[in-house]
Amino acid sequence: MIRAEEPLIRVEGLHYTYQAGTPKPIPALRGIDLTVQAGEYVAVIGANGSGKSTLLRHFNALLLPTAGNVWVTKWNTRDTVHLRDIRSTVTMVFQVPDDQIVASVVEEDVAFGPENLGVPEDELHQRVDWALAAVGLTELRHRASRLLSSGQKQRLAIAAALAMQPRCLVLDEATAMLDPAGQTQVRKILHQLHQDGMTIISATHNMAEAVQAQRVVVLSEGRIAIQGDPRFVFAQEETLHALQLDVPYPTRMARMLATVIRDFPTDVLTVTELAEAISMHLGQPLELRPKPTTGVR
Amino acid sequence: MSTTTRKIVIAGVMGAISIFLGASHLGFIPWLAGAALTIMHVPVIIGAVLEGPVVGLAIGLIFGAFSLLQAAIAPTGPADVWFTNPLVSIVPRLFIGPMAWLAYKALKTTNEALSLAISGVVGSLTNTILVLGVLGLYRFLPWALIGTIAVTNGLPEAVVAAIITLAVVAAWKRLESGRRSSTI
Amino acid sequence: MSRRTEFEFLGRVTIGQYLPTGSALHRLDPRTKLLVCLLLIAVVVASQSLLGIMLLLGAVLIGLALARIPLSFALSGLRAMLPYLLLLALLQTFAIPQYAANATVLWRWAMLTITDRSILAGILLIARFSVMVLGLSLFSFSTTTTELTHGIEHLLRPWQKLGLPAHELALTVNIALRFVPIIAEEAERLMKAQASRGADFGQGRNFIQRTRKLLPLLVPLFLVSLHRADNLIEAMEARCYLGGKGRTHLIHLQAHAADYLALAAAFALMALVIGLSTANADQLLWRLLSTYL
Ligand SMILES: Nc1ncnc2c1ncn2[C@@H]1O[C@H](COP(=O)(O)OP(=O)(O)OP(=O)(O)O)[C@@H](O)[C@H]1O
Ligand SMILES: [Mg+2]
Numbered sequence: 001m002i003r004a005e006e007p008l009i010r011v012e013g014l015h016y017t018y019q020a021g022t023p024k025p026i027p028a029l030r031g032i033d034l035t036v037q038a039g040e041y042v043a044v045i046g047a048n049g050s051g052k053s054t055l056l057r058h059f060n061a062l063l064l065p066t067a068g069n070v071w072v073t074k075w076n077t078r079d080t081v082h083l084r085d086i087r088s089t090v091t092m093v094f095q096v097p098d099d100q101i102v103a104s105v106v107e108e109d110v111a112f113g114p115e116n117l118g119v120p121e122d123e124l125h126q127r128v129d130w131a132l133a134a135v136g137l138t139e140l141r142h143r144a145s146r147l148l149s150s151g152q153k154q155r156l157a158i159a160a161a162l163a164m165q166p167r168c169l170v171l172d173e174a175t176a177m178l179d180p181a182g183q184t185q186v187r188k189i190l191h192q193l194h195q196d197g198m199t200i201i202s203a204t205h206n207m208a209e210a211v212q213a214q215r216v217v218v219l220s221e222g223r224i225a226i227q228g229d230p231r232f233v234f235a236q237e238e239t240l241h242a243l244q245l246d247v248p249y250p251t252r253m254a255r256m257l258a259t260v261i262r263d264f265p266t267d268v269l270t271v272t273e274l275a276e277a278i279s280m281h282l283g284q285p286l287e288l289r290p291k292p293t294t295g296v297r
Numbered sequence: 298m299s300t301t302t303r304k305i306v307i308a309g310v311m312g313a314i315s316i317f318l319g320a321s322h323l324g325f326i327p328w329l330a331g332a333a334l335t336i337m338h339v340p341v342i343i344g345a346v347l348e349g350p351v352v353g354l355a356i357g358l359i360f361g362a363f364s365l366l367q368a369a370i371a372p373t374g375p376a377d378v379w380f381t382n383p384l385v386s387i388v389p390r391l392f393i394g395p396m397a398w399l400a401y402k403a404l405k406t407t408n409e410a411l412s413l414a415i416s417g418v419v420g421s422l423t424n425t426i427l428v429l430g431v432l433g434l435y436r437f438l439p440w441a442l443i444g445t446i447a448v449t450n451g452l453p454e455a456v457v458a459a460i461i462t463l464a465v466v467a468a469w470k471r472l473e474s475g476r477r478s479s480t481i
Numbered sequence: 482m483s484r485r486t487e488f489e490f491l492g493r494v495t496i497g498q499y500l501p502t503g504s505a506l507h508r509l510d511p512r513t514k515l516l517v518c519l520l521l522i523a524v525v526v527a528s529q530s531l532l533g534i535m536l537l538l539g540a541v542l543i544g545l546a547l548a549r550i551p552l553s554f555a556l557s558g559l560r561a562m563l564p565y566l567l568l569l570a571l572l573q574t575f576a577i578p579q580y581a582a583n584a585t586v587l588w589r590w591a592m593l594t595i596t597d598r599s600i601l602a603g604i605l606l607i608a609r610f611s612v613m614v615l616g617l618s619l620f621s622f623s624t625t626t627t628e629l630t631h632g633i634e635h636l637l638r639p640w641q642k643l644g645l646p647a648h649e650l651a652l653t654v655n656i657a658l659r660f661v662p663i664i665a666e667e668a669e670r671l672m673k674a675q676a677s678r679g680a681d682f683g684q685g686r687n688f689i690q691r692t693r694k695l696l697p698l699l700v701p702l703f704l705v706s707l708h709r710a711d712n713l714i715e716a717m718e719a720r721c722y723l724g725g726k727g728r729t730h731l732i733h734l735q736a737h738a739a740d741y742l743a744l745a746a747a748f749a750l751m752a753l754v755i756g757l758s759t760a761n762a763d764q765l766l767w768r769l770l771s772t773y774l
Contacts, residue, residue: 062715062718087721088721091719092716094712094715094719096712099716102659102713103659104626104658111731112717112720115730116720116721118728125731128731144626146662161720164721
């Protein structure tokens, strides 16, 4: 993993206004400063309309700032000469699975991005193989894309983004339309990609997903309200509630328990941590055994 | 924002609506004596008004090719016998979009709503006149009958196309101007 | 049929009807099938010779046999159309004045005239339609939608070099075919939602009323589709789509000996049919028959 000296993404004084110059401008971003280092995993949370999607679209020049600047490595996103470089360095996965699939066959859709980049053909095949394997769709590569489930379609979208061989994957509520199993699968894939060195920026309403990040950025009305590691951010339940956001379910449980159990820790984030805290309280060591699948007890 | 991408996608999606209206038979409004008014050409008009004549041409091609295919592999009525001929099913349809766009462009500055309705009428009549014209030239039908069909089917079809074009495009532009800086 | 099942049918709207028999004909390069099909359409339309059309009919029947498509299956479309066909053929033969100068009048009553040419026109109408129905059915029985898009894309590829927007057209067709089921689903969703609120689509005393009743379905259907088009545009731009220039390709179709053979046979047959038509072979045959009978 090459560590670049400059941050992968640098946002300075970013303002964005929809319908700028009309009688009814809509300021969506109002002064954002943010840097994302290579290899980071950042979750962006915020109420509806807080500006998550708008911010994310600046990371690969789908939107250009009304004021301020965005750099992707050394390229300013305003610099259209580097559009291809920017968009193949930072790729995006969107919310609606069906609306981002271009080709009618799985492997061809994965190839669409690199084909646009003019990647030579032998490399094209390698990239497609690799991207499909990364999301576990190798078996379905010749399937018609419309016959996939929503979860599979979203994995396809991730594979299609990966085939561009980006340094950073940006996801805009990519799990919002999936069933729980689909969400878990996508979450695992993101976790694995991050382990392998990919930078990940994910906007989400799903707090279980945000917990997985190294840093959580909370947006409110076009500004960053809080940011920090998940434990720091989710400790501020009252502030988050004021911003119409929830803390993760295990954190909420722990806080409820803390009202009846003295000294019960409230900084838990995951189900495992909650279980550990409970077993500590009961004074019994926790052994996480695989669930018995058969047998009578 | 690349305009080619937009043109390609809008043409594809409007082509899909046209195919859907035909394949599902939703695109046929029951009319006199078992005959039906069709609205399969309305996506052609809407695409042309939104994205220009070339897009209209492409949607017309998709519409035409699909009506030829459907006439041959799933024929349902006497008209399908004629529609297996590409000079009836495809060629006239290529002109719907460009004609509708011309009408829209010519009148847009005077009154947007009016220009949308007129472009619906012009696009629809282009379809009726050219299709029936080819049928007449081929002597598939006597001219007298063709004239009757042009009036009893062509005129109501034009009215229907005008209503739908106006309703859809006005609603879309209102939506767009609510989200983007477009002026209507 | 209850309304519910009617809506559910919408979700399964299909184009064509693939019938996987695994025959050699199915395995042909989609370009071959597409080219032969286009050629067939052009020749059926251009040829004035009944003899030629009958040859084509024979060829298409052989094609159906090679593709191992049950004949009853292929003929079902034609059978349903038979009454209309006869009606139209009669219309051609009787009611439509035949302007051909050298036509022989066989029968005349009031405004109705039958000439040898008009009989021929009636028979030609039936023969042409039969070839088209069987030929295009054969094509759709033996070609998947994916093969169809591949075929179109590959046939168009060379034209790109001549500066034509060939890649753009292929992509447009591809997106159209991909969106048909999406739009069908969307329509089904809208209809169900509105039927539960008591909407009755396309009912009404006159066509304006019927159209207005359709608007609550059609307008949202168009708007949702345009919105999804916007999403797709954004997704394509995010994946560096900047037109057809400089693109490479994952898929390359391979033509085999069978394809060249099929193409050669098809071209030969079509040339023969056009030849028969220009040489007025039918007239010769007609004269031969009328002198000997
Ligand atoms: N295309 C657009 N045109 C005009 N205004 C827009 C557009 N897209 C978003 N907005 C407005 O900009 C603000 C920020 O929207 P954005 O979509 O970035 O929020 P979000 O945090 O992604 O919300 P959500 O959770 O609903 O996805 C909102 O007030 C929204 O109404
Ligand atoms: Mg959003």
